[in-house]
Amino acid sequence: MAIAKVGQLAPQFTAPVFDPADGSRLGHNVSLSDYKGKWLVFFWYPLDFTHVCPTEITALSDRYEEFQELGTEILGASTDSVYSHKAWASTPRSANGIEGLAYPIISDMTHHVAEDYGVLITDKGIALRGLFIIDPEGVLQYATINNLNLGRSVDETLRVLQGLQTGGLCPSDWKPGQKTLKG
Numbered sequence: 001m002a003i004a005k006v007g008q009l010a011p012q013f014t015a016p017v018f019d020p021a022d023g024s025r026l027g028h029n030v031s032l033s034d035y036k037g038k039w040l041v042f043f044w045y046p047l048d049f050t051h052v053c054p055t056e057i058t059a060l061s062d063r064y065e066e067f068q069e070l071g072t073e074i075l076g077a078s079t080d081s082v083y084s085h086k087a088w089a090s091t092p093r094s095a096n097g098i099e100g101l102a103y104p105i106i107s108d109m110t111h112h113v114a115e116d117y118g119v120l121i122t123d124k125g126i127a128l129r130g131l132f133i134i135d136p137e138g139v140l141q142y143a144t145i146n147n148l149n150l151g152r153s154v155d156e157t158l159r160v161l162q163g164l165q166t167g168g169l170c171p172s173d174w175k176p177g178q179k180t181l182k183g
Contacts, residue, residue, distance in 0.1 A: 004117045004132060010042075010140040011116035015077075018085035019104035027082045030075070030106060037136050039072035039165070041157060044119045044130040048080045048088040049096065052151045056129075057098050057105075059154045064102035070161060071136075076105035079114060079126050119145055133161055 002011035010032060017030040032040075043060070045053040060067075060074055067074055078085075085105045091097025106113070108127075114120035119130035131152055133142035141164050146152070163170040168180025 002116050004140055004143060006140050006143050008140060009138050010132065010134045011113075013106075013113040013116065015106040015108055015113055016082050017104045017106045018082040018089065020089050020101045021104075026086060027107075030104060032134070032138065035073055035075070035134070036138060039070065039136060039161065040132075040134040041067060041072060041074045041161065042077065042117075042132045042134060043074070043152070044077045044114065044117065044127040046126045046129070046148050047078060048084045049091075051096070052149065053078075054088075054093070054096055054098050056151045057101065058093060060157075061098070061100065061102040063154050063158070066158060067161070070158075070165065072161060074103040076103065077108055077113065077127070078105065079108050079111060079120075081109060082107045131157065133157075133164060135164070 004011055012032050014029050014031040016027045018026060045056060057076060064074060085107060089098050089101045092099050108114050111120050111125065114127045117130055117132065119127040121128060128145050128147060129152060130145040132140055135141050142160055159175060162176040163174055166180050169183055170180055
């Protein structure tokens, strides 16, 4: 079993995916290697049809173009089925859905990928909120994992991504456009 470690190659995976851009191919597989040559924000959430999860998923989706401008793709993941993902993506946001989703979500019903990324709550069969930034060569550059009740910040994710993309030394509270430190 591979374990995700910052500074090392991210654990490889192949998993079924719900892709709103191609709903007719429901459940086709996607692999980490499909993202080679691009930055990837790979994030985990606990369950479809919950309360905090749609706030994160739609916030990332609403700003998807900003990530694409940075040569970055987004891939969501949970232990729910692709059928649950599709149903949730068909549910209006006003009804706690994620309608209008701009990126794919994998289904990890086997829990193998969640284990490899260190986010699985084994006795519940669900994932913690994990966010991983993987560089174009497949190296895990950033990882954060938090408990179920706290959503993540899109602004912070973009800040960290842009900091990593500078290749420089970014001090505390660095923001895009500011100088990096000299090494």
